Amino acid sequence: MPSMYIVFDIGATKMRIASSENAKDLLVSKIVPTPEKFDDAMLVFKNTLRELTGGEEIEAVAGGVAGPLDKERATILNPSNLKGWHGAPIKSELERICKADVFIENDTAIVGLGEAVAGAGQGEKIVAYVTVSTGVNGVKIVDGQIAPSAMGFEIGKQIINFDGERFCPACDEPGYLESYISGSNIERKYGKKPFEVADPVLWEETSKLLAVGLNNVTVFWSPEIIVLGGAMILGNPAIPIERIEFHLDQLLKIFPEHPKLGKAALGDIGGLYGGLSFLRQNIG
16 A cells, blocks of 8 residues: 655645655645634644545655744744744644654745756756745755755845835835835735736836845855746736846846846645655655
C-alpha cells in the first residue's frame, strides 16, 4: 500500500494543503481561506486533512507558514499579516493533528524552493525568490536547498527610508520596503484593493521602490536569477517587470549586470512543490 504524505503552504490569506503517495508528485490538493484565529485555522486544517486522506495513516508532513519562526522552527513569532498567531505552537499542533513528524519553514522560503527546483529558477545554482503580495518577503536558494539562517529571511523589513513616517504616514510600519509596496499597505493608503487602482504613477513608483529592494537583495545574495511572485507581480494590473529592470539598471552599478528577472511559474501551488522538495530533504 502506498505511503501517505502531506504538504502545505499556510499564507496570510489562503491555506494550500495536498497529499502525495511518493513525496514526489501531488495527488490531491485543496485551497481554503486562512482563518484569522490560529485555533480556527487548525480546525480547518484538520477537516481538510480528513478529506484528503480519508483517515489514512500519514508518514510525514512538510510545508510553510507565514511569518518568522523561532530557531527550532516550531513557534510563529510576530507575523505581520496574521496578527493573532504570535506565539502559536504550529509544529506541535500540526504533529498532534497529523500524528506524524512535521517539518516547517517560512511560507516564502517554501514557495521559493518550489520555484527553484520546479519553476522559473529551475537549472540555476543560486536563486533569489521575492514575493510581493499581502506582504513582502524573499529567500535565497542554493543548489536546490534553502540557504541556512538563524531566524529565517525577512527582506520586506529592510529599511529603505529612515524618515518613513513623514514619507508615508498611512503606512503600517513606516520605513520598511513592505510598507510602501505590499498589497495591504497600498489598500490602506488608497482605500481600495490594488487591482482597483489604475493610477500609473502608483505602479511606476512601486516598480522603482521594488528595484531599490532588489538592488539590496543582489548585493547581499548575488543570485543568478531573481524570481518574482505574489499577487502584486502576477495580478492585473501588476508591477511591470520591464520597469523594475529599468530602475535596477540605474541603481546597480557595482556589478557589470543585474541578475536575470523572471516571473514565478507555478502559480498558486509553488509552496506545495516546495513542500515536496523540503519533505524529501528531511525524510532522506
